[in-house]
Amino acid sequence: MPLQVPPAPTPALRSVLMALGSPTAVREAPTPSLRNAEGPVTAELPLPVHVLDRITAQSGAVTRLTGWRFMIRCGGRSVAAAETVLTADGWAFSRFFEGPYLASTERALHQAETLTQPYQPRLLSVPGLYMLALWLHGNHAADGAEDHPAATDLLVPLAPAPPGIAAHTPHRVAELLPVLTHRVTPVPLLGSPA
Incomplete structure (x- = not known):
């Protein structure tokens, strides 16, 4: 079933296209693949980026939208x-980057394309674990900027994943949230060292 990619805000896309059209922005980016790209580049597959702020017993995972990420493609492959x-002035270009999460995101998206249920x-x-996951939201018609993970949504940890969490293995939110909660909850100190 094809994924239902949410539309990015027009100003967000426009800011990326302006940066791609700026020789200075591309030349100064820490992305050799983008700087060395030959031929036209395109901004594709906009994904809303949410940060896990906290996990509560009442509402589960509390997230907030922090940005939109676009895959920059050239010659049929992602280069950045x-x-x-x-x-305060609206959506603005932040940065170009490359690294392991680029290929890992593409791999997870290809995996998700094989699922029978439609997802967004x-x-x-998850900043406390230095973790990034593909979140497959079951309400594929939702506004990509809103909602929180539902218990039946899927999370696919991207590589590199934290120790003990398998990358590219889909987990229901209800199964993975307790693990994340345990990992990010500080252990109380029992006393001071002697």
Whole structure:
């Protein structure tokens, strides 16, 4: 079943296209693949990036939208990613980057394409674990900027994943959230060292 990619805000896409059209922005980006790309580049597959703020017993995972990430493609392959952030003046280009999450995101998206249920792809960042996951939201018609993970949504940890969490293995939110909660909850100190 094809993924239902949410539309990015027009100003977010426009800011990425302006950056791609800027020789200075591309030349100064820490992305050799983008700087060396020959031929036209395109911004594709916009994914909303949500950050996991906290996990509560009442509402589960509490997230907030922090940006939109676009895959930058040239010659049929991804050469970089571009990220936008919401500022007081609206959506603005933030940065170009490359690295392991680029290929890992593509791999997870290809895996998700084979699922029978339609999903809306998003990215979920778990800063306390230095973890990024493809979040497959079951409400594929939802606004990509809103909602929180439902218990039946899927999370696919991207590589590199934290120790003990298998990359590219889909987990229901209800199964993975307790593991994440345990990992990000600080252990109380029992006393001071002697």
